[in-house]
Amino acid sequence: MLKHTEIKDLVKLSLQEGETRPVTVKGWVRTKRGNKHVAFIALNDGTCVQSLQVVAELQTEEKPDGFGDELMKKITTGACLCVEGNLVKSMGKGQNVEIQARNIVVYGEANPDTYPLQKKGHSLEFLREIAHLRPRTNTFGCVLRLRHAMAYALHQFYHERGFVYLHTPIITGSDCEGAGEMFQVTTLDLDKLPKTPEGSVDFSKDFFGKSTKLTVSGQLEGELGAMALSKIYTFGPTFRAENSNTPRHLAEFWMNEPEMAFYEIEDNMDLAEDFLKHLTSYALENCMDDLKFLNDMYDKSLIERLEHVQKMTFERITYTTAVDVLKAANAKFEYPVEWGVDLQSEHERFLVEHHYKKPVIITDYPKEIKSFYMKQNADGKTVRGMDVLFPQIGEIIGGSQREEDLDKLLNRIHELNMPEQAYWWYLDTRRFGTAPHSGFGLGFERLLLFITGMTNIRDVIPFPRYPQNAEF
Amino acid sequence: MLKHTEIKDLVKLSLQEGETRPVTVKGWVRTKRGNKHVAFIALNDGTCVQSLQVVAELQTEEKPDGFGDELMKKITTGACLCVEGNLVKSMGKGQNVEIQARNIVVYGEANPDTYPLQKKGHSLEFLREIAHLRPRTNTFGCVLRLRHAMAYALHQFYHERGFVYLHTPIITGSDCEGAGEMFQVTTLDLDKLPKTPEGSVDFSKDFFGKSTKLTVSGQLEGELGAMALSKIYTFGPTFRAENSNTPRHLAEFWMNEPEMAFYEIEDNMDLAEDFLKHLTSYALENCMDDLKFLNDMYDKSLIERLEHVQKMTFERITYTTAVDVLKAANAKFEYPVEWGVDLQSEHERFLVEHHYKKPVIITDYPKEIKSFYMKQNADGKTVRGMDVLFPQIGEIIGGSQREEDLDKLLNRIHELNMPEQAYWWYLDTRRFGTAPHSGFGLGFERLLLFITGMTNIRDVIPFPRYPQNAEF
Numbered sequence: 001m002l003k004h005t006e007i008k009d010l011v012k013l014s015l016q017e018g019e020t021r022p023v024t025v026k027g028w029v030r031t032k033r034g035n036k037h038v039a040f041i042a043l044n045d046g047t048c049v050q051s052l053q054v055v056a057e058l059q060t061e062e063k064p065d066g067f068g069d070e071l072m073k074k075i076t077t078g079a080c081l082c083v084e085g086n087l088v089k090s091m092g093k094g095q096n097v098e099i100q101a102r103n104i105v106v107y108g109e110a111n112p113d114t115y116p117l118q119k120k121g122h123s124l125e126f127l128r129e130i131a132h133l134r135p136r137t138n139t140f141g142c143v144l145r146l147r148h149a150m151a152y153a154l155h156q157f158y159h160e161r162g163f164v165y166l167h168t169p170i171i172t173g174s175d176c177e178g179a180g181e182m183f184q185v186t187t188l189d190l191d192k193l194p195k196t197p198e199g200s201v202d203f204s205k206d207f208f209g210k211s212t213k214l215t216v217s218g219q220l221e222g223e224l225g226a227m228a229l230s231k232i233y234t235f236g237p238t239f240r241a242e243n244s245n246t247p248r249h250l251a252e253f254w255m256n257e258p259e260m261a262f263y264e265i266e267d268n269m270d271l272a273e274d275f276l277k278h279l280t281s282y283a284l285e286n287c288m289d290d291l292k293f294l295n296d297m298y299d300k301s302l303i304e305r306l307e308h309v310q311k312m313t314f315e316r317i318t319y320t321t322a323v324d325v326l327k328a329a330n331a332k333f334e335y336p337v338e339w340g341v342d343l344q345s346e347h348e349r350f351l352v353e354h355h356y357k358k359p360v361i362i363t364d365y366p367k368e369i370k371s372f373y374m375k376q377n378a379d380g381k382t383v384r385g386m387d388v389l390f391p392q393i394g395e396i397i398g399g400s401q402r403e404e405d406l407d408k409l410l411n412r413i414h415e416l417n418m419p420e421q422a423y424w425w426y427l428d429t430r431r432f433g434t435a436p437h438s439g440f441g442l443g444f445e446r447l448l449l450f451i452t453g454m455t456n457i458r459d460v461i462p463f464p465r466y467p468q469n470a471e472f
Numbered sequence: 473m474l475k476h477t478e479i480k481d482l483v484k485l486s487l488q489e490g491e492t493r494p495v496t497v498k499g500w501v502r503t504k505r506g507n508k509h510v511a512f513i514a515l516n517d518g519t520c521v522q523s524l525q526v527v528a529e530l531q532t533e534e535k536p537d538g539f540g541d542e543l544m545k546k547i548t549t550g551a552c553l554c555v556e557g558n559l560v561k562s563m564g565k566g567q568n569v570e571i572q573a574r575n576i577v578v579y580g581e582a583n584p585d586t587y588p589l590q591k592k593g594h595s596l597e598f599l600r601e602i603a604h605l606r607p608r609t610n611t612f613g614c615v616l617r618l619r620h621a622m623a624y625a626l627h628q629f630y631h632e633r634g635f636v637y638l639h640t641p642i643i644t645g646s647d648c649e650g651a652g653e654m655f656q657v658t659t660l661d662l663d664k665l666p667k668t669p670e671g672s673v674d675f676s677k678d679f680f681g682k683s684t685k686l687t688v689s690g691q692l693e694g695e696l697g698a699m700a701l702s703k704i705y706t707f708g709p710t711f712r713a714e715n716s717n718t719p720r721h722l723a724e725f726w727m728n729e730p731e732m733a734f735y736e737i738e739d740n741m742d743l744a745e746d747f748l749k750h751l752t753s754y755a756l757e758n759c760m761d762d763l764k765f766l767n768d769m770y771d772k773s774l775i776e777r778l779e780h781v782q783k784m785t786f787e788r789i790t791y792t793t794a795v796d797v798l799k800a801a802n803a804k805f806e807y808p809v810e811w812g813v814d815l816q817s818e819h820e821r822f823l824v825e826h827h828y829k830k831p832v833i834i835t836d837y838p839k840e841i842k843s844f845y846m847k848q849n850a851d852g853k854t855v856r857g858m859d860v861l862f863p864q865i866g867e868i869i870g871g872s873q874r875e876e877d878l879d880k881l882l883n884r885i886h887e888l889n890m891p892e893q894a895y896w897w898y899l900d901t902r903r904f905g906t907a908p909h910s911g912f913g914l915g916f917e918r919l920l921l922f923i924t925g926m927t928n929i930r931d932v933i934p935f936p937r938y939p940q941n942a943e944f
Contacts, residue, residue, distance in 0.1 A: 002739050006634060006702065026734045028700075028905050045733075046701035047634060080905035082734075108876070108906030115904045132693075132897035133904070135700035144701060148636040155627050162478060162519060164620040169935045170642065170686075170709045171655075171724050173942035183643075183657050183679070185686065187713045190656065190665060190673045201662045207655070207713060207723065208942035214642075214657065221604075221935060221944060228500075228607035229518035229616060230478065237642045237708065241659045241679060251679065252643050261517075262498045262554075267474050404580070425604035425944050432587045432605070433500050433552035434580030463641045463693060470645035470680035472693060472897050 008048035010087060013097055020086040023099060025052060026107075028136060029079045031119055036060065039067070041075060043083065048145075049138055049293045053090060053098040054083050071104060077118055078110025078136070124459055131463050132472050139297065142290035143452050143460055146283060150444070150451060151235070153282035154256055157275055158233045163258060166225040166232040168218030173210055174422050181241040182213035183251075214239035219439060220373075220426050222259040223402065226437055227429045233258040235444075243467050247456040250445060252465040259439035265375075265384045265401040268438035269361050272388050272397050273314050275442075276359070280310040283451050299453030305391060306451070312358040319365045319382065322347075325355055342369045348394045360389045372412045374400040386440070393450045399440020406430035480520035482559060485569055492558040495571060497524060498579075500608060501551045503591055508532065511539070513547060515555065520617075521610055521765045525562060525570040526555050543576060549590055550582030550608070596931055603935050604944050611769065614762035615924050615932055618755060622916070622923060623707070625754035626728055629747055630705045635730060638697040638704040640690030645682055646894050653713040654685035655723075686711035691729050691911060692845075692898050695874065698731040698909055699901045705730040707916075715939050719928040722917060724937040731911035737847075737856045737873040740910035741833050744860050744869050745786050747914075748831070752782040755923050771925030777863060778923070784830040791837045791854065794819075797827055814841045820866045832861045844884045846872040858912070865922045871912020878902035 004024040015021065027045030034040050037058055042051035056075075059066035075081065082105040090098040112118070116130050117137065127134040134140045158165070171185050187207040188194065194202040203211040218234040225232035238255040258271065283291060284306055295302040317325075326337040326347050331354070335344045343362075351360050364377060365385040374383035388397035403409045409430055413420050420427070448460035458464040463472045476496040487493065499517030506512050509530055514523035528547075531538035547553065554577040562570040584590070588602050589609065599606040606612045630637065643657050659679040660666065666674040675683040690706040697704035710727040730743065755763060756778055767774040789797075798809040798819050803826070807816045815834075823832050836849060837857040846855035860869035875881045881902055885892050892899070920932035930936040935944045 002735065004734060008634070026907070027702075046636075047703075078905045080907040107908065108902070108904070110904040132696045132900060133700075135697055136905075141701065144636055144638065144697070147639070148631075151637045152627060152631050155624060159620075159624050162480070164518075164616055165623045166616065166934055167619070167709075167726060169724060169937060169942070169944070171711075171937050171942055173944075181659070183659055184662065185655050185657060186662075187653070187655055188662075190658075190660075190662070193662060193665070207715070207939060208937070209940040210942065212942045224604045224944070225607055225616070225934065228605075229613065230499075231519075237639075239643075243679070252641060254639060262476060263474065428604060430580070432580070432582040433550045433608075435498070435552040436579065462638055462697065465641060465643050465680070467679060468681040470641070470643055470682065470684045472641070472645075472696070 004082070006047040007043065007045045007050065007052045010052060010097060010099075011048060011050040011095070013087070015087065015089040015097055017089050020088050020100075022085075023087045024082065024084045025054075025099060026082045027052070027080070029075055029077055029081060029110075031077060032075055034058075037063070039072060039075070041081075043081060044138075044141075046135070046141055049142055049289050050095070053092060053095055054081075054085070054101050054104075055098055056101045056104065067101070067104065071106065074106045074109045075104070076110055076112045076115075078115040080107040080110075081105065082107060124456065128458055128464070135462070138293060140459075142293050143448070143454060144462065145290050146287055146294075146452055147448055147460065149283060149287050150279055150447060153279050154235060156282075157278045158231075158258065161231070163231040163233045163260075164225065164229045166218075166222060166229075166234055167236065168215070168221035168225075168234050170215050170237065171208070171212050172215045173208060173212050174220075180216050182216060183239050183241045185212045185214055216240060217255065217257065217441065219257050219259065219441065220423075222257050222439060223426065223429055223437065226259040226261045226439070227433065227435065230262070231258070231260045245467055247458070248446075250457055250461065250464055250466055253457075253461065254444035256442045256444055257439060259437065261435050261437045263401075263438040264436055265363060265386060265438060268399055268401060268440060269314075269316060269363070269386055272361070272386070272399065272440055273359075276388065276390075276396070276447075277310050279447065279451070280306050284310065294453050302453035309359055309390065314359040314361050314388070315356040316361045316363065319343075319362055322351060322360075322362050326350065329355065340366050340368065345394050348389045349391075352389045352391050352394075359391070362387050362389065367412075370400070372416055372418060373402050373409065375403045376408055376412070384438075388440075390450055393446055396446050396450060397440050397442050399438065401436065401438040404430060404434045404436055406434065476554070478519040479515070479517045479522065479524045482524060482569060482571075483520060483522040483567070485559070487559065487561040487569055489561050492560050492572075494557075495559045496554065496556045497526075497571060498554045499524070499552070501547055501549055501553060501582075503549060504547055506530075509535070511544060511547070513553075515553060516610075516613075518607070518613055521614055521761050522567070525564060525567055526553075526557070526573050526576075527570055528573045528576065539573070539576065543578065546578045546581045547576070548582055548584045548587075550587040552579040552582075553577065554579060596928065600930055600936070607934070610765060612931075614765050615920070615926060616934065617762050618759055618924055619920055619932065619934075621755060621759050622751055622919060625751050626707060628754075629750045630703075630730065633703070635703040635705045635732075636697065636701045638690075638694060638701075638706055639708065640687070640693040640697075640706050642687050642709065643680070643684050644687045645680060645684050646692075652688050654688060655711050655713045657684045657686055688712060689727065689729065689913065691731065691913065692895075694729050694731040694911060695898065695901055695909065698733045698911070699905065699907065702734070703730070703732045717939055719930070720918075722929055722933065722936055722938055725929075725933065726916035728914045728916055729911060731909065733907050733909045735873075735910040736908055737835060737858060737910060740871055740873060740912060741786075741788060741835070741858060744833070744858070744871065744912055745831075748860065748862075748868070748919075749782050751919065751923070752778050756782065766925050774925035781831055781862065786831040786833050786860070787828040788833045788835065791815075791834055794823060794832075794834050797823065801827065812838050812840065817866050820861045821863075824861045824863050824866075831863070834859050834861065839884075842872070844888055844890060845874050845881065847875045848880055848884070856910075860912075862922055865918055868918050868922060869912050869914050871910065873908065873910040876902060876906045876908055878906065
């Protein structure tokens, strides 16, 4: 049935002068220009950033069988066409081939008075308001194809290394994941909330028989998987109900969390470095046209930066060394550095962009600024956390070796006044057949900021969710 | 750092008699048996269904350097070990190789009095209650590895065909997807709900400035993607708040929805058939050990059924033909069949298992029993829906060609008294550059029931969510 050819399979062809190839293409009009005799239509089907030039000879006295006015009026920016014709070598600049139209069917018009995506450039802010149409622009075509490529490369990376993709739950009954504010999930009728005798909401009447939230991380469940299958990874949506209107926060975003039994912190660092290099190489090897477009339009150092990261051996330092370097630095920081404080973005960027001039992995943080589950070092002060810092992005990966000792983990839980009972299933992994293990989390949109050069996280996810916005 | 070998890379090796290979393996004890002189420990690391036999010579008067009592007491079912030794050809039945232990480190013990997974078989019901530990059983190891394999094969299938993986939103502001009851998502304080002057809940104070729900389908957003990028697919969690305690319903499950511009219903059927055959072939070619285990333990016709489906050309019939066949059938149905009624599971199974004896695709359903967005046929009565029916499972895929004509779509929306305004962005795809397009949805857990032979959908997802259950 299908008998059209995708534009990505045509634009790279090299034809000889005089060689013709009959083809049918389908896509959306990007631009139309021309004169009384001929129209040049740029047709794009979203399979690549390039448009294919359609040459349509117009009806004139000398050419009575040319394309007529009535049809040509319907061919405006945004219209959807099916074009049959001959593919030939193009004499135009910047394109290998073009199609000489023999027959054009207009599937759908796009009224120039109301279609929002006219020829002129649009601001990214405006395009966010029409996120249902912005995938039709070159910019979002590139971003979404790169998003696909990175997701595919991610699955490929883990699959080839024997990891099992584990779907951890989105709806969670434990509001103790500790990574931020959470969304409530309920089927209770908010206009008629059932109450307990004490007057609070009676969640025993809710769908799950208790209060439930949207997950902020699949790590704890991921550890359950790793302690059975050896190596697992998650890749799915996660949620933060923080009221942050910044270019770096989303209420709904995708996260990847590998978790590996028998991996110690060094193995974890090796995996993270291999992983980020694999993703970067994949983009450079498979998506160069899209990268070039974004490099030219948004960030002239994008490709150079990707190549740099891909070649470099990441610097590995402890938090203590990082603090020493920062204190000795001849630089002015807004936030002063002292051993024990959390590093700020300015510090991270100084280390990566000015001092080491390459990605940096920092390990062995003070236990007070890291999560309860990180493996405690013998010094009693630090834990085996690890953050991978990237140029421009800052922290792109955060991970750790996990505390596998039940008593040490329980002590930390008690020190932090956390509800031990809520973690019964998590603690069971330490109670029964515990083992050294490690893992990390990659914010997928953070990665995409790095890969695409975009600067607002709302522009690297198809339909962003943030305060006051859940349209589409 | 890492220097152990995964058990899946050892169990298939063929060694000569007398040949030895030094190896280190890590994993969990499944069973231990033996006598005064030697212990045989079955060690499994979750990378394959097979366990590796560890042979440990015990300390005796004749063998003073054998493994001592103190160590051996810690080696019980569920304990985690690191074993160094020599891999040799095994004289035992059912295994190629075994490891003669030289050194054993116990990473984690598992108290036999409290560890729930003892040697004896456990019911699937019991294992559901300890879903945090059940991945350590052979059954759930097989199921989870197959789940991974099917997810990977899915991505591979679409990627190779040029589809873009589109992450459609989980939190949705439109409660009009029309596929069932939905979960409310909110950050409002349920104990102090803000009210409008009229006394209803004031969702303008909620996180997104309006009432939001968990998605039941990414299709409508998927169509936005297809009308820009040509071919997209979604793969992510979806939600139904139906209070159904059946072996076929989950509150949270994974769905795959491809959507293709320029595909008509026949192309859609071709894609669905290729897709299901690809998945089935992938399982048969890459997961035979896991399939064999499930075939032997749960469903003796599993592999035969997979091979049958993979070889067969699916039968393609219209709904009208299906009704004719059912009416002419010499079979007793609980629900009588008349043109216009929705087919029941008993009818679907009759067609697939008794009449055609192969998968069946039914198309052109009465418009009254199908969704508003399906393309209307010229007869005014039927729409271009398509359901793919499988043996044992019933409907495994549901899809359609979509109505691309704005006026026809609007008419149907009005006929059904749906709120047109809520669909403004969806209707824009028909308003601007509309085109023929099609797509379908695959319930991933339905597929896994077919692939694994399991009969309860709660057993093919790691941490099932259903009424009264959101544990782990």
